[in-house]
Amino acid sequence: GAGVSQSPRYKVAKRGQDVALRCDPISGHVSLFWYQQALGQGPEFLTYFQNEAQLDKSGLPSDRFFAERPEGSVSTLKIQRTQQEDSAVYLCASRAEGGSPLHFGNGTRLTVT
Amino acid sequence: KNEVEQSPQNLTAQEGEFITINCSYSVGISALHWLQQHPGGGIVSLFMLSSGKKKHGRLIATINIQEKHSSLHITASHPRDSAVYICAVRFTGNQFYFGTGTSLTVIP
Numbered sequence: 001g002a003g004v005s006q007s008p009r010y011k012v013a014k015r016g017q018d019v020a021l022r023c024d025p026i027s028g029h030v031s032l033f034w035y036q037q038a039l040g041q042g043p044e045f046l047t048y049f050q051n052e053a054q055l056d057k058s059g060l061p062s063d064r065f066f067a068e069r070p071e072g073s074v075s076t077l078k079i080q081r082t083q084q085e086d087s088a089v090y091l092c093a094s095r096a097e098g099g100s101p102l103h104f105g106n107g108t109r110l111t112v113t
Numbered sequence: 114k115n116e117v118e119q120s121p122q123n124l125t126a127q128e129g130e131f132i133t134i135n136c137s138y139s140v141g142i143s144a145l146h147w148l149q150q151h152p153g154g155g156i157v158s159l160f161m162l163s164s165g166k167k168k169h170g171r172l173i174a175t176i177n178i179q180e181k182h183s184s185l186h187i188t189a190s191h192p193r194d195s196a197v198y199i200c201a202v203r204f205t206g207n208q209f210y211f212g213t214g215t216s217l218t219v220i221p
Binding site for chain 1 (some may be wrong): 117
């Protein structure tokens with residue numbers, strides 16, 4: 001596809017369930033970012049990959065959050081034992097090498113009930 | 114925690130008005146993006162700047178590196194410009210930090 005694709009578009013989980021959010025970046029994009037956006041707020045950084053290497057995970061709010069990109073393309077953000085405060089839109093963005101612009105997916109809206 | 118500040122937070126304008134949205138940041142940056150987010154929609158990158166000025170249609174973005182400040186201008190605003198505009202900056206490394214956004218409503 002032409003852009004960054006995220007799935008599912010919406011996810012409702014019961015408190016305590018595990019969820020997995022998928023991001024398909026633009027083909028060939030080296031850098032991949034995950035962001036969490038609470039209602040009415042700007043996106044907050046979660047983690048960053050360069051190819052398959054997770055170079056920065058300082059934004060992950062707890063050890064219940066885990067991200068991987070095993071082959072340097074598709075990435076999965078997993079949240080274990082979801083809590084209500086995890087409810088947010090999770091955005092994925094990718095970027096080619098160097099000073100190229102960010103391309104965002106449409107996000108996954110997670111609601112934990 | 115947020116090192117990127119945007120103003121105003123909310124802006125209502127009449128169709129045709131000239132609009133300015135401001136972004137200030139705390140330390141030197143390597144790049145700055147202006148992004149547009151429509152309700153329920155994804156985010157689109159409007160501009161990426163590291164110096165000077167860029168123009169695309171009715172949109173103009175400027176950056177002053179010394180003053181650590183950028184502005185996004187919209188000329189002849191239109192209701193379809195209604196969206197949230199977000200400033201994102203890249204400091205050293207590859208992390209991007211985002212402002213909280215400016216919610217723009219253009220009234221016909």
